[in-house]
Amino acid sequence: MSDKSAIEWTEATWNPTTGCDRVSPGCDNCYALALAKRLKAMGNPKYQNDGDQRTSGPGFGVTTHPDALNIPYSWRRPRVVFVNSMSDLFHARVPIGFIKQVFDVMQDTPHHTYQVLTKRARRLERIADKLDWPSNVWMGVSVESADQYDRIRDLAKVPAAVRFLSCEPLLGPLPDLPLDGIDWVIAGGESGFSARPVDPEWIREIRDQCVAARTPFFFKQWGGIRAKAGGRELDGLTWDEMPDTSRHLRAM
Numbered sequence: 001m002s003d004k005s006a007i008e009w010t011e012a013t014w015n016p017t018t019g020c021d022r023v024s025p026g027c028d029n030c031y032a033l034a035l036a037k038r039l040k041a042m043g044n045p046k047y048q049n050d051g052d053q054r055t056s057g058p059g060f061g062v063t064t065h066p067d068a069l070n071i072p073y074s075w076r077r078p079r080v081v082f083v084n085s086m087s088d089l090f091h092a093r094v095p096i097g098f099i100k101q102v103f104d105v106m107q108d109t110p111h112h113t114y115q116v117l118t119k120r121a122r123r124l125e126r127i128a129d130k131l132d133w134p135s136n137v138w139m140g141v142s143v144e145s146a147d148q149y150d151r152i153r154d155l156a157k158v159p160a161a162v163r164f165l166s167c168e169p170l171l172g173p174l175p176d177l178p179l180d181g182i183d184w185v186i187a188g189g190e191s192g193f194s195a196r197p198v199d200p201e202w203i204r205e206i207r208d209q210c211v212a213a214r215t216p217f218f219f220k221q222w223g224g225i226r227a228k229a230g231g232r233e234l235d236g237l238t239w240d241e242m243p244d245t246s247r248h249l250r251a252m
């Protein structure tokens with residue numbers, strides 16, 4: 001387990017890119033797509049570029065924001081930073097030169113811990129050797145059903161200090177998870193008005209595989225119309241395990 005005392009575990013989001021396109025069933029109720037539409041209507045300058053209406057929407061066209069690259073330098077105290085809550089950094093329309101700039105910022109600010117999550121694992125794997133991988137970057141892929149196991153195999157080849165799976169919104173069972181080279185698994189049900197229900201057996205199956213493989217497991221929520229209403233206990237226990245970041249803490 002990690003020593004959390006060395007870092008302030010406040011969460012922050014950083015969006016050097018915005019916009020995306022739906023790629024798999026996990027995207028069906030994308031909150032970012034709906035939020036971008038509202039932000040565009042409110043006149044937010046970061047959300048004025050429209051995406052393809054078949055896969056994206058108003059204000060959700062893929063856009064890079066060079067002016068956002070400086071933001072992490074202004075945060076003096078260490079933070080856990082979720083990168084691109086409103087986009088996917090490895091989208092085909094984000095130039096590799098810009099992805100490199102994002103990685104440069106993460107390398108230049110080692111007091112922060114960055115969590116990067118993608119559904120574009122194939123592109124991630126293809127360009128991984130062109131990026132520097134500082135130990136404060138945690139790289140993850142979304143795995144909402146067993147149809148996405150190729151993403152896990154691609155992630156396992158990436159030289160990130162921490163590789164994690166986000167099994168959320170969980171839409172089906174995940175038997176025989178390939179956990180070799182995976183440092184952390186998060187699971188959770190979908191929330192919001194159109195939430196698709198999660199079967200508790202799917203969560204138990206993931207937990208049991210993580211316990212057997214000694215992979216830290218974090219159960220985020222059951223989900224439902226109101227995210228918090230269902231709580232986050234699983235068979236009477238709260239699962240808050242975190243990856244072993246001793247390598248990262250030693251490097252700081």
Ligand code: SF4
Nearest residue numbers: 020021022027030087
């Ligand atoms: S990949 Fe993520 S940001 Fe992009 S459409 Fe899907 S859920 Fe939304």
